[in-house]
Amino acid sequence: MNVDFLVQALHRGDARSVARAITLVEEGDAGGTAILEQLDRERIEQALLIGVTGPPGAGKSTLCAQMIGQLRDRDLRVGIVAIDPSSPLSGGAILGDRVRMMRHALDPGVAVRSMATRGRLGGLCSAAGAAVRIMAASGCRVVLLETVGVGQSEMDIVALADITIMVLAPGFGDEIQAMKAGILEVADLLVINKADQPGAQRLRLDMAAALRDPGDRQQRILETVASEGRGVTELLDRIFLLEEALRDGGALERRRRRSRELETLDQALELLREPLRQRIRDRNEKTRDPRELAREIVERMVIMPAQAARNDDEHGS
Template structure:
């Protein structure tokens, strides 16, 4: 693989270059380190990584399509990373999203990538973070990271974002009550989507109780009808408003440091796991209990001088 050429392609904004670069890193192929080290740091500094999360069916994909529309009308290049919980074989959730993104499919300034959570080789966190930076280096000013649900792995993914919007809709009552307490830990903005449906107003009032500050209640809750494109421009304005605020008060830099730690740990875990699996192919243990064997294995690994570039 000719890495300088690949870097040139992706920095020039070529979709094929971006796709190949992400695959190289995701599959942990030789040259991945060189590629990542060669990315345009200034563009990475400028990008906004926007997390979109919420229960399935709330309207995240529809909203993503609409946000992309708003950004493209401002001539802003945008990347989308859709974290797909379905198996790579069934591909169920992907199909619907692909169809919804059709309106942007031919736009060279919309870069789309799906990542499966199941059946993958490397860690998700590290790969998603790297993909976001590759997109940024290709000229994307905004990268949208769409995840489903609020389980632990989604939380980790959301922590890669500079700013996160939680998408809710009427009719998800129990889900919402269950996660209400944790909302502020993850969400900078609350989107009450499907504002055309009964119960939206009540949901919005209910969400208001999450914030003690009336100003926050005003600024951090947005009502949208994604399927009709209503409220999207206001939402995008709020997103940029908070981006500016977080850049100025240092929160954005703090979050980048946090995601650096998360991603590093993810890569390191993957590397060690791969090495352990390699060693387990010819296990020779002097003990009878797996826990003891594990200790022996880990001790052996620590004493080893491995060329980790190879794994």
């Protein structure tokens, strides 16, 4: 595999090269790292990453498919990374299916990727972040990141986004109550989807009540009927206005710095996992308390090497 060739092709927007590059990164291949280093920084800087989260079945995938359709109508290339919890609890179709069901299946202007959380201990943030940058470098002006907003790891992924939209729908009372504080904290925009269903008005009032500032209520709450495409234009317009404000005010840069930190931490922990496991096995301790042992191993690994090198020097000379 020729990295330079692949990078050129992906910069031309070649869908297969985009997919191949993401796979190389996910597999931890050295070529993946080389590709990431050569990506077009300017395109990455210009792309907007929109996190789309909310309880299972709220209509995230349907809404994403609609947004993709409208962004394509505006002649923008779009990417979508769907974090699939592989959970039987979730009744909805995963995003890939929904996008395929719509008219985007063969559209070369749409990059689609799903990533499973199952069987994965870490590294998801970093894999998702890399996939997003690859798509952005390939020319996607907007990349959507769909994740079910239930656990902490999903919330971490959402924190990668420039702008986060929380999709809510009537009939999810308990989930929404449980998530409420978190929702208001992470979501730039609250989308009451399934506005055609009974209970939508109630949900809207409930969310409005939770937002103290009247200006906030005006700006942060929207209604959609994703299945019919209603409210999607307004949502996109609102998103682009917000993007402009975030870019102008410097907030976007701050968000991106935080997101880079998060990704770096995720990947650093991922890189440590195997060496740590090996060390623990090598120590073969039978009686020490695991907490104490863990502290000691980490201390030696992270703090000692520099000191050990100095000691070696002293003893060596």
